[in-house]
Amino acid sequence: MNCWVSGVAVLGAGLPGWAASEAVLAATAPWNAGDVVPPPPALLPPTERRRTSPAVRLALAVAAEATAGIEDRAALETVFASSNGDGAVVGGILEALHDPAGVALSPTQFHNSVHNSAAGYWHIAVGSTAPSVSLGGHDGSFAAGLLAAVMAVTARGASVLLCAYDLPLPAPLAAVRPTGPGFAAAFVLRPERDAGRLASLSLRHVAAPMPAAPPGDALDALAEGNPAARALPLLRALAARRAARIALPLAADAHLLLDLAPC
Amino acid sequence: MPDRSRLWPLSLAAATAVTALGAGIAPLRRALHAREGGLRPSHFPGGPEDIWVGQVPGVEAVALPPALAGFACRNNRLAEMALGSDGFAEAVAAAVARHGPERIAVVLGTSTAGIEETEQAYRRRDGAGALPASFDYAGSHDLQSLPAYVRARLGLRGPALAVSTACTSGARSMLEAASLIASGLADAVVAGGVDSLCRLTLHGFASLELLSRGRPTRPCAADRDGISIGEAAGLVLLTRPDHAPPGSPLLLGAGASSDGHHMSSPHPEGLGAVSAMRAALDAAGLTPGEVDYVNLHGTGTRANDAMEDRAVHHLFGDGVPCSSTKGWTGHALGASGAVEVVIAMLCLEDGLVPGCLGVAERDPEFRSAVAIANEARPVRRVASNSFGFGGSNCCLLIGQAA
Numbered sequence: 001m002n003c004w005v006s007g008v009a010v011l012g013a014g015l016p017g018w019a020a021s022e023a024v025l026a027a028t029a030p031w032n033a034g035d036v037v038p039p040p041p042a043l044l045p046p047t048e049r050r051r052t053s054p055a056v057r058l059a060l061a062v063a064a065e066a067t068a069g070i071e072d073r074a075a076l077e078t079v080f081a082s083s084n085g086d087g088a089v090v091g092g093i094l095e096a097l098h099d100p101a102g103v104a105l106s107p108t109q110f111h112n113s114v115h116n117s118a119a120g121y122w123h124i125a126v127g128s129t130a131p132s133v134s135l136g137g138h139d140g141s142f143a144a145g146l147l148a149a150v151m152a153v154t155a156r157g158a159s160v161l162l163c164a165y166d167l168p169l170p171a172p173l174a175a176v177r178p179t180g181p182g183f184a185a186a187f188v189l190r191p192e193r194d195a196g197r198l199a200s201l202s203l204r205h206v207a208a209p210m211p212a213a214p215p216g217d218a219l220d221a222l223a224e225g226n227p228a229a230r231a232l233p234l235l236r237a238l239a240a241r242r243a244a245r246i247a248l249p250l251a252a253d254a255h256l257l258l259d260l261a262p263c
Numbered sequence: 264m265p266d267r268s269r270l271w272p273l274s275l276a277a278a279t280a281v282t283a284l285g286a287g288i289a290p291l292r293r294a295l296h297a298r299e300g301g302l303r304p305s306h307f308p309g310g311p312e313d314i315w316v317g318q319v320p321g322v323e324a325v326a327l328p329p330a331l332a333g334f335a336c337r338n339n340r341l342a343e344m345a346l347g348s349d350g351f352a353e354a355v356a357a358a359v360a361r362h363g364p365e366r367i368a369v370v371l372g373t374s375t376a377g378i379e380e381t382e383q384a385y386r387r388r389d390g391a392g393a394l395p396a397s398f399d400y401a402g403s404h405d406l407q408s409l410p411a412y413v414r415a416r417l418g419l420r421g422p423a424l425a426v427s428t429a430c431t432s433g434a435r436s437m438l439e440a441a442s443l444i445a446s447g448l449a450d451a452v453v454a455g456g457v458d459s460l461c462r463l464t465l466h467g468f469a470s471l472e473l474l475s476r477g478r479p480t481r482p483c484a485a486d487r488d489g490i491s492i493g494e495a496a497g498l499v500l501l502t503r504p505d506h507a508p509p510g511s512p513l514l515l516g517a518g519a520s521s522d523g524h525h526m527s528s529p530h531p532e533g534l535g536a537v538s539a540m541r542a543a544l545d546a547a548g549l550t551p552g553e554v555d556y557v558n559l560h561g562t563g564t565r566a567n568d569a570m571e572d573r574a575v576h577h578l579f580g581d582g583v584p585c586s587s588t589k590g591w592t593g594h595a596l597g598a599s600g601a602v603e604v605v606i607a608m609l610c611l612e613d614g615l616v617p618g619c620l621g622v623a624e625r626d627p628e629f630r631s632a633v634a635i636a637n638e639a640r641p642v643r644r645v646a647s648n649s650f651g652f653g654g655s656n657c658c659l660l661i662g663q664a665a
Contacts, residue, residue: 001446051526074523083405085427090378090463097309097462098385110467111527111652114374115406115427120653123523129538131519132655133435136376136406136425144424151442155270172393173381176400205448207365207420250422251411 081145180225493593561587
């Protein structure tokens with residue numbers, strides 16, 4: 001399965017957007033961990049903007065950056081992939097359900113608890129009626145999202161925005177599902193070469209465990225702690241404009257094999 | 264642009280449903296013909312008062328195999344019931360024997376996975392607020408627990424995806440399944456959806472004032488006042504037609520869209536619903552006049568049913584009968600689209616249009632051909648709608664074997 005990468009974005013610890021992070025990702029500048037502060041989504045009207053949680057802001061920040069300047073932004077199909085979804089909202093509801101004073105859920109919190117809330121806000125933000133799918137996937141959520149996105153390109157001829165994002169969960173869920181600092185990445189994938197193309201990408205599924213990865217640097221280590229940060233090898237190869245073969249874990253006994261060739 | 268014939272049609276080589284009517288297709292079929300619904304006054308622990316629900320009898324008693332005990336939760340117990348119904352697991356085993364386990368994928372939709380297990384774990388937090396050591400997050404709460412359980416239980420080695428697009432999850436899984444087959448990554452896909460009763464959704468829909476009170480849901484009725492939540496599992500085995508038993512019904516096409524309008528209210532004119540239905544018709548190469556019955560999303564809320572009536576009338580006029588079957592099953596959220604594929608298969612097989620249950624008077628404003636009594640008539644093709652929060656829309660077209 002082959003497609004073209006024609007847009008990319010990142011937001012993570014010490015990675016404040018693609019343009020500001022390219023040198024760090026390419027290892028030509030040092031990486032320093034920092035806080036991840038997703039900005040309020042400027043694309044949404046103020047009433048909707050106020051209702052967005054940190055997870056939605058994280059997702060929308062990379063979706064907006066990856067599609068900035070793309071004329072057909074509203075026509076892109078979307079794939080949103082997240083292991084933890086909106087854990088803060090779900091955690092808040094779980095707390096409210098066990099409030100000794102009685103159950104009083106916020107209706108806004110409830111409709112924000114669906115796994116496709118980030119997708120819903122994105123399509124409102126850009127006025128898009130294009131199809132959208134939201135996936136879980138636990139530690140394999142980035143690979144699952146990439147697989148679905150590449151399939152939409154190759155099987156349905158769609159141009160696709162893939163957005164992967166994950167934030168740590170609140171207590172007490174954090175203790176049973178530890179997650180590293182917030183991370184999000186987005187890619188625009190297309191069936192045909194376009195002027196904005198960055199690389200060609202081919203993907204196949206391998207029904208075997210991931211081969212052992214060579215030891216990486218401190219930035220690579222983020223991928224261990226946050227499912228969305230599993231995008232780092234792809235982001236780093238794109239930033240360095242180098243050809244790369246990348247294995248991504250999909251399950252304990254399966255992985256994806258990517259071949260990336262810069263344009 | 265890829266040729267749509269690479270994607271469609273697919274065969275529904277096997278199917279099963281577990282609903283409030285019971286485990287398997289037989290009780291669902293009997294109830295549809297007898298017009299006996301599965302909704303009952305709710306006694307769900309800690310749930311809202313004065314509502315009716317579609318609770319599956321016997322879920323609590325289902326045991327998972329000891330080797331997969333970490334997956335124990337209400338949602339996976341529902342999945343286990345489905346795997347044991349209608350020879351579903353045996354049909355998958357035959358596909359494994361034919362194609363190999365690495366060639367069978369799993370794509371399942373769920374909105375809340377095993378969160379009912381998390382709710383129980385919250386009740387058992389210790390003095391410091393920590394969850395009990397026995398709580399298995401990945402096996403229950405995590406969305407991937409559902410496809411991972413089904414994949415492990417069936418001994419499959421293909422890709423497993425967890426789709427979670429609110430109430431379109433079960434329907435939308437079919438589109439990803441079709442893409443897996445068209446891409447050459449799988450020869451057969453276990454697709455569908457499972458969602459289970461939990462306090463989060465019961466109280467959540469109550470907070471939005473979208474639950475029917477004191478009586479069961481009455482979709483499309485003049486006096487409809489909301490949803491009755493249900494739980495269910497709907498599973499299908501999708502293959503290319505030449506790999507399915509002769510005469511298997513077909514998934515003729517699927518279409519999806521987004522509203523881009525509001526998080527929990529549908530577009531009032533149903534623009535997203537119309538474009539999803541149109542996309543499904545285009546995928547199947549059909550015109551609206553070739554559809555014999557529309558199985559509505561029909562949740563029983565004022566807004567959904569009014570929007571859907573406008574959308575269906577826009578495409579189908581008043582010549583194609585339509586109805587919601589949620590009066591039988593309740594709204595099984597992320598499983599509803601998959602259960603309604605199974606209902607569509609029954610309608611094809613039995614020549615049945617199941618009129619909305621419990622409706623004394625249709626909404627007089629509605630212009631589409633809403634059926635409120637059962638009609639026996641030839642049904643060759645069914646359109647099945649699913650819509651969800653976040654503005655997610657999906658339409659499936661199910662047809663008799665060619």
